[in-house]
Amino acid sequence: MSTTPALFRRLGRYYAFYVVGFIGLVGLLAVAEQFGLSARWIGQIFLFATIAIYASIGVMSRTSDVSEYYVAGRRVPALFNGMATAADWMSAASFIGLAGTLYYSGFEGLAFVTGWTGGYVLVALLLAPFLRKFGQFTIPDFLGARYEGHFARMVGVFAAVLASFVYVVAQIYGVGLITSRFIGVEFEIGVFVGLAGILVCSFLGGMRAVTWTQVAQYLILIIAYLVPVTILSYKVTGVPLPQVMYGKVLQDLGVKELELFSEPRENEVRAQYRYRAEEYARKISDLPDSLVAERMGQVQRVTELRTQGAPARDISAAERTLRDLPRTPDEARLKWERVRQDSLARTVHPAPHAQPHPGVDQAGRNSARNNFIALTFVLMVGTAALPHILVRYYTTPSVSSARRSVFWSLFFIFLLYVTAPAYAVFAKWEVYSNLVGSNIGTLPHWVTSWGRVGLVKVEDINGDGILQLAELTLNSDVILLLVPEIAGLPYVVSGLVAAGGLAAALSTADGLLLTISHSLSHDLYYKMINPQASTQRRLVITKSQLLVVAVVAAWVASLRPDSILLMVGLAFSIAASAFFPALVLGIFWRRANKWGAIAGMIAGLGITLYYIMRTHPFFGGNMGDAWFDIHPISSGVFGVPVGFIVITIVSLLTPPPSAEVQALVDYVRLPDRIGNVHEAAK
Template sequence: MSSGSQFSHQLRRYYIWYTGCFVLFIIMLAIGEYLGMSQAAIGHVFLFATIVIYAGIGVMSRTSDVSEYYVAGRRVPAMFNGMATAADWMSAASFIGLAGTLYFAGFEGLAFVTGWTGGFVLVALLLAPYLRKFGQYTIPDFLGERYQGNFARLVALGVAVLASFVYLVAQIYGVGLVVSRFVSVEFEIGLFTGLAGVLVCSFLGGMRAVTWTQVAQYVILIIAYLVPVVILSYKVTGIPVPQAVYGTVLSKISEREEELLVEKSEIEVRRQYGHRAADYERKIAQLPLSLDAERTALIERLNAQRRENAPARDIAHTERMLRDLPRTAEDARARWEKDRVAALERARPPPRHAEAHPGDTPEESAIARNNFLALVFVLMVGTAALPHILMRYYTTPTVADARRSVLWGLFFIFLLYVTAPAYAVFAKWEVYSNLVGSSLTDLPNWVASWGKVGMVAIEDLNGDGILQLAELTIDTDVIMLATPEIAGLPYVVAGLVAAGGLAAALSTADGLLLTISNALGHDLYYKIINPRASTHRRLLISKSQLLVAAVVAAWVASLRPDNILFMVGLAFSIAAAAYFPALVLGIFWKRANRAGAACGMLAGLGITLYYVAATHSFFGGSMDNAWLGIAPIAAGVFGVPLGFATIIAVSLVTAPPPKEIQDLVDFVRYPQLPGGEQH
């Protein structure tokens, strides 16, 4: 048996034992819950035990060898690299956010499943084997060598840092969300607690520690993802294969949607939300007078309540309304516009789950279709250009192993993605059949527990004491995490899901932190600033940059930016627009040169960032500025073709690259024959 086969066999044995022990651990906690173990104790044990496991693997895998730190010694077997890639890939967005997106968007949410899965086909065909043939450590390494020098490398490392940082913030936000909910601590404390687990893995052992930790994390996250929905499927249909039977539940949802559309109480609530939207529109049109009038009315009400010795609760409510009132006309315009849009959204009937490209008019349906196709395109191309994923293919022993590991990764990812639509359908059925129409005095406990962390809200707008669908607000990220509680499953299942969500967020955060620190420590410091730096100093710089990136990302995440899925989509748009044209043309077109690549990356990145800023409300933009109605999450659809066109045009009007660069393209593209000649 060769040393590689022996190593792979040894790994299989270790991880089989690890999986068995984890299943036994779940069974023991389930028995503990049956015997009276508290929910708080179960949550603490689940989360802290898994963090200890990851930290232990990180400590055992610590290294000071450059090759081990950057590319795990290039000896990761294809199957295990596929598992690590799947864990690296299936971030908090996939684990936590995807089921919620499919819950709310229905058919339209399948753009994420299609795009993310299809992207790995592009990785296998266009990039992974060629990058592995090139060798080295990072994506800026390849672009710097292929496009002759430091300018292309600087642009590439800037893109790597930007895309990875946006993605990283989303993962750390997910860590804080999971820990704060299931360990009952402040969001910020939960965020930094989870961050400590990330740092132990990536700081001590780099890619070597991250790889073996990600394999362990994949085992946990896939078990955590499948167990609740399998139990829920059996509970609802009697068949524990949710992927095969959720269609029958979907037909029941369609019937329930028909009922909700004509229910008088639902129509009345939607009408009232329409009035609210109109009221906000009127107040915005009358600014600043409307703000002054509202402030005066609240002051008069507060004075009257104090004179009449009104209940302290009423006085406190009025004081809070006065305190929360916008300070300036501009603040009022921004806040009231956001509230107007939210009210208008609730005034509309909810989209049908199985309806493709919904819209009240043919124009709206066309816009929905355009957004679906644009998002599929951006996610596919972005998948093929994300630096923290492409780095994984530097870790395999051979080019063939790199290609095989893509296929393994696709298989392991498929297990989760084929299940996500079932999750959305079963969760929606539980909400529509068991929650909507219930008395507000008889709501399940999960509504209150998630309401405490601001993820679920209820407003009895019509005052009838009954919950209508339009009166219920559920955050996208809650659907997955709360499904066990929504379905009334044992709390140990909820703890398992929390552990899986944490594993998904930590595994991706590990890979992203490593990408950022390697770009700054290896590409910026070693390749550009100090090429004579010792091995010890190179690793020291990389580790220090990793620590800085982690702390800054945690601080940004503590500000609670936009939802996880949008942030991840933005990272995909950035990577797609800036990297994909330069990588593909660099491998398949010898004529592509330094000037073309630099201009193409900057042009693609520039137009993408401009479009996001012009159309997303977080940056002060508006969808009124959108081109073809394309949402900002798919901004890369404009950057990618501009990047290709710019690289081609500039390369054709400037000098071709020298012969040694064209020989490098041949070396990367074609296998080497036994005699040393290129095929």
């Protein structure tokens, strides 16, 4: 079925009513808050109402047609596919993590904005229209046809599942953060509550349901993202245009930073953290004797408190400290090293927000600049290689629609990314101006509530009762969710932001889970194991694998593996090194053959995974072993060139592809008229 003006108008009418209804819900909750509706009820209504909307769309879009389930019948208009792609793209990393990264990294965080937006230029120029013209269901489909056989397809399935799984764990982790804070359940329970919303959207209707749900999710997330910072901009500057006005606030922030960093008590606090780091260094060097002495000292303290008849609260705290002591020297070494590193980080002032690439080592190398360039590169090519994004361009009616869809995707993403730096600047201004220097006994309620979730921490290390900057810890994943509360805005705005963050996480999780299940069911089961499988059996296999993968991803997310943005960055490195060279050379170089592609994908992915394990602490790695001081999040900077080199060399040393495959390359790459002439000549 082709896209018609009538379909476009009907969709526009539906979503216009939807936006008006959602704005009406926000208005009603704002009025209800003024009449005493509790914050807990507001958070629950926002989250459950939006999940109910997404679930309703998913149920109404259920289908048993293979084309509808895998590629939404290839009839999604470019404008709406652009919205769906933007929602699929703007994950919890963009919505929740980006503002926090810019808050802490300042100028360096712009690598994410530059890389992610620049990646869509590569998608438009190098991949989207050609993959749409190829016209299959998945990226491993392209690899299997272009590189002649199941070997390349199998490598593609493995890489697609690995990259998408790491990515989806980050999304479900974000869902857990939001639900645990705003509906008051344990983090682990919140993860599985969010999982139910994800499954209802994708389980019954596949890509068809996910597409129309993602359009609805984009509309909510962009409203939720723009409203708080617009209000904050008006509060701070008197002008409700944060994208324009944050430059002036950034100048004032620079002055505030100089004042704060020269404050005597701030320097005193940082000196005390230096003493703590030195103390833990001594403890580590004296193991195992230091652990024995620590345990004996804590036992003695508990005994003294009980003998003196100390308050039960003090005795309980001492007992908890004793209980939490490491049990073995190895455990103590790991735990104390983390404390030492944290203390060392607090001994130095953060770099000024607007300072580019701070820090040059003794050899004259600027590792910050090197990492900025490497991260920008990886995010660009990773964007152009993520299977769950590329498959969205299979859903448009034509090649020209795919091109227009990329434009709309970039436009809708731009609306959020141009606002993210403003979020970071306004949030930091509020913290530096109104929170730092406050009496610890009178800190706002949000400090305690987010502290229970473990994302905000205050430590009065010098005992003066005043909060210094070094004594405050804000997890980067919580900055955006905190902005309404930091600014003292009504709680309905906090609920709106939570609903937007949930929409971002759910939309991306839906797309990723579909990518994993489609790779396993379509490419592995149908194409390789049972090509005679009926349509019904294929859909049953897809849905069962979707359910299994979702539960496993939720279980991993419940373990709180790492920050959202870091996990997403690792997924980009994996996708970039595995897919980008094989896809680009497969489209633009007829001589690339299956042995080159297989060797290139394995070599690129292998070097990336090796570097991650070599340098990431989670795998026992050490940044001291890094090459050129490149962080593990940018490991794809090594895998991508290796992939290109290996594909080129191996392809030239082995026989060329068949004439049929070379004709396929011409058909996919050349305009229709030229491609048809070439095929006729063949």
